[in-house]
Structures are given as C-alpha cells and as structure tokens.
Amino acid sequence: MMPGVQQSPAGAPLLKVENLVVEYAVGGRTIHAVSGVSLEVARGETLGLVGESGCGKSTLGRAVLQLRRAQSGRVLFDGEDLTAMHGDTLRKMRQRVQLIFQDPIASLNPRRRIGDIVAEPLVISGVKDPGKRKELVCEVLSAVGLDPELVIERLPHEFSGGQCQRICIARALVLNPEFIICDEPVSALDVSIRAQILNLLEDMKARFGLTLLFIAHDLAVVKAVSDRVAVMYLGRLCEVGPSEQVFAHPAHPYTALLIEAIPVPDPEVRPAESVAVGEPPSPMSPPSGCRFRTRCPRADQRCSDEVPELRELAPMQFAACHHPLIAAS
C-alpha cells in the first residue's frame, strides 16, 4: 500500500508501520486481524486509531511492540526495524515504547505494592540503586497527580479505576519513554473520571514530550486528543487524515457511519434512524474486495472485485474507497 507516499506531516516519522499483516490460527481457521496496514506517527503527534471491536486495532498496537509477531511487514521505530529485533536488543528498544491497557485494575498485580509496581520497569531496565528508583517513582507518581507518600505502600485494590489508571500511566512514564501506545485507556472509566484521565494524558504528553498512538472505539474521545485519526475496519485501514478534516468531511462511508452513530447529548438532535446496516462480518472470512462493502450503501461490483488502495483525496487525507464521499482534489 503506497510505501512511497508519506501520510504524516513533514519530517521522518517516529513510528512507521509498513504493510503489516497479523493473522491468528484458531481451530484450524485463520483470523485475519491485520491485513496490510501502513501507518506513520510523526514525532510529537497523537495518532488516534479507531474502529469497532474485532477490527484489529489492539492487535496492531501489540504488533508494534512485538508482543504479537507479524506474519509480514515492518515496524520501523526511529528508523530501526522492530520486527527484526529479538532478545536484549528488543528489550532495550521497548524502554522507549510503552503500553497502557484498557482495564487498569486488571493490569496491576493485586499482590504487589504500588511503589514496586511502578518501579518494576526500572528494575527490568537495570536501575540497581533502590534510592534512585524510589526517587524516580515518587517523581512520576506526583506527575500523575498522586501523593507518593500515601500511595507507594498500598495495594491496587485500595484504589478506584481512575486512580489505577493513573498508576498505570505512572508505570508507563517511569522509564521516560518517547512513545506510548494507549489501548482504550478510558473505556472502562466513568464519564467524570474519563475526562480527568484524558486531560492527564494530554498534560503528560506535553510535559514529557511524548508521541502517542491512541487506540479507542469512541470517536469523540479520539478526536479530543488526536492530531490525526486512522479508521480501521476488519483489519484494513479505511481512512487516515487530520482529525478536524476527517470529522468535518469524512471520505470513507465507514467513517461517516461511525460519526453518525455517536449519540449526541441534545434532545433537539433526532437520532438518525438506524444509519447502520447489518453487522461486521467475521474476520475469519472477510469479504472480497473492500471489506466494508457488505454494509456500504455505495457498494457496487467493483467493490467486490477490487481491493481499494489508500489514496490522497484531500491534503493529508487518505481513504481506501472506490466511491469516496469527497472528490479527489
């Protein structure tokens, strides 16, 4: 998919995913989780990755970190191919890339004290001096809005979901990484807490000079934090472009469908009567051609015969559709 064209703003991207394919074998059948996705994330930006469950967005995040090895394709981080790395080299590289998960409570070991949980990455990366470790842990806990003195001796069950997510963020930040993959970091949280955590992520990004890949199914949440958004459907990228542009003028019918489906908190806005048709097909047997065609109002013969390639329809806005909603400029 167009390896020559650059999706991200000027400069070499910090993360470049090239034609990544990830498949799982399940009971003799194959799940096509990620089928040839190419993405770029520029240094200092936040790329939002949206899609419904089973679209492969989490798999993509894991494949970037090599927690799930790809069948083919490359993951270039700062110019180096992570897919070719193993053992210590990969471990060293992972200090620069961290991951935050959806369920903050499940991602903390219930038997370990918060101080030890947050210090763990330091232990693994070889910071031997306990005094130094404690200093770094306290610093990062204060940064995420927790009082280190009150927190480090306690256990995860003493904290709420929002506080646990703060602890997870602290753990991700303690090695001073350059890149954080946030996989649905707020979807398990209540509305009032969600806003706190989103604001915190934005603050941390500015303070630590981070680059983020922000994976979520909620478009409004993604838009709130992302410079650019990428939309995935059944393992393929549908659309990628600047957030404002994509939300104001979606090019791919699937993006438009997702935007229309967001419930608007205003009783004057009548919800569109069932904009969506049908359900996503199984990733075990994705449709031929464009994978969205079975639910797409614009689909025709060409969509089942030919896989649409990502092409630039507006400046920096790419969509993989034979019948896009905006004309190519």
Next chain:
Amino acid sequence: MSEPALLSVENVSVDLPTPRGNLRAVDHVDLKVGAGRTLGIVGESGCGKTMLSRAVLQLLPKKAKLSGRVMFDGQDLVRLDPERLRKLRGRSLAVVFQDPMTSLNPVLTIGTQLIETLQEHLELDGHAAKKRSVELLAAVGIPAPEQRLTQYPHQLSGGMRQRVAIAIALSCEPKLLIADEPTTALDVTIQAQILDLLAREQRRRHMAMILITHDLGVVAGRTNEVAVMYAGRVVERAPTSALFRNMHMPYTQALLAAIPKIDAAPHTPLSAISGRPPDPTRPIQGCSFSPRCRFAAGLCHREKPVLTAAESAAHQFACFHPILAAAGVTA
C-alpha cells in the same frame, strides 16, 4: 401526566450489608413511569441505578433490605407473594440486561429459550409458540429467524444476542420494559441499531420503558423524562427537553460537560469533575456531591438538599446552589 402512573417507586431505599459496614445503594427514591412513556435513569457506576432497577424487579441480593413501596399496575411488588411475582416478571414486567451473554442460557438454543418463555407465560402450545418465536426474531431484525431457533447464543454476535434478549423480553407483550445499559457492551454502530429497535417497539406496543445508562447522549433523543442519580439519590429529574435546556443541578451539568464534544477542536481540555464519587459505606452528612462541587458552600456540607420544583413541578432538583442561567450549558 394525566393517566395514573403504571409504575410508581415510592420512597424506596436499599441497604446492603458489606464487610465494611452498611452500604446504602438507593436512598429515598421516588419515581413514576406512565404507560407508553420512557424514563431515562442516568448516573455513573455505583450511583445505585442498577440496584434501583433490581428493586423494581424484586431481584435484589438476598441480604439486601428494601424499604418503601414499588407500585406496579395497582399492586405493591414488595409485598407480593413469590408465585404471583414470578408470573408477573417476564409477563408484564420484562428486563434487558447489559451483557446478553450472561442473560441467555449458554447451553440452550435460542428457540428453547424463547419458546419456554412463551409457553410458561402465555400458555401457547408448541406449534404456536414456535411460530410466534419466528415472528419475534424477525421483528427484532434477526435475519433467517427460523434457522436461528436451532442455534446457541455463542454462535451469534453480541449485537444479535442482544436482539434475542430483546425478543425474549418483548415476547409476552410486557407493560414495562427495563433496559439496563442495553448497549454498553456493544459497538457504536450496533448501539444505534439496538436503541432504535427498543424505541420502535416501545412506541408500537405502547409499552413503558426505563432506559438505564451512564451516557447522557443515549437518553437525549430517546426518553420522555430523565432522572439523574448520584450516590443513591435522584438529584435532578425533568422532562428530557426541559433538562437539556436548563440543567439546575451542578452534577448534571458537569456530567454533560465532561463528555468530549465531537465538534470541539482536538486538544480542547475537557471539563473534568475533580475527585470521585463518595464511598457508599461512608455516608456524607451534607450533599453527596459537595466534595466535588465548585458551588458548594456552608449549608451543602451540613444538610442534604431535597428535591424541589424548578420552573415546573415536573422539573425537580436537589441543590442549595442551583444553576439558574439557561445559557452556556452545552458549551
């Protein structure tokens, strides 16, 4: 409301004993739902919205203590004998839960579960029940309904399972349907479909519905009235359009403001509500929201505000320092 309420929750409190002490899950709640009306109950996790719905259904945990009355169709459900209650549940009082995988029996086919309900409550014979099941599955938008009858829940997607759960709930033409976070486990595009389906069936059957959700966006276009709950109490209650036009309780407004707006520019800071809900086993003396409220002053920390009427008797709020300006609520 001109006609008498179908469901009237009167001064209901629910207490749960926990190792940490008594937990007051629902605290003196009064609610009414008329036939053919939809009431939205909005609140965050732990606010008591689910416990309240379970109090209505009389499906509370065994150790829970309930006080107050739940009048449904002229009878007090709290004092109804178990056999009559069982007949009522599933027949005139139906429920759809958040997770269809846990509400459906995984080892029985869709058909068995539907037909069982119909035979139990409507006393249909096998043939008629099967015919009715196919019609119901078709009505909730399930393709090839006849084949689905022989399938098991795990063979269906989450959205399809929720449709089946709705079909079972609707099967006996209930007078009241309680939908407890019916779309929270579903994807956005499926959420819209399921909410539309519920709204359509509710209108068609002139059924009363209670839609429980944490999302103000979900209740906005789909309810007649909304009750906002916080720490076990109803803190604001109003006809939906009146509520969104003019929110009086600072919590309601903060809840709305905390939702990321789709038309806001990226990186716009969100108005978060600081702190977190109070521990329900450690009741606060004053207004439960006062520790997080930017308007809280002296009295708020000492006394619990009661629901008082605003512009109309239908719009009530529990606050000593309500927001009175109409403008800027959705900004």
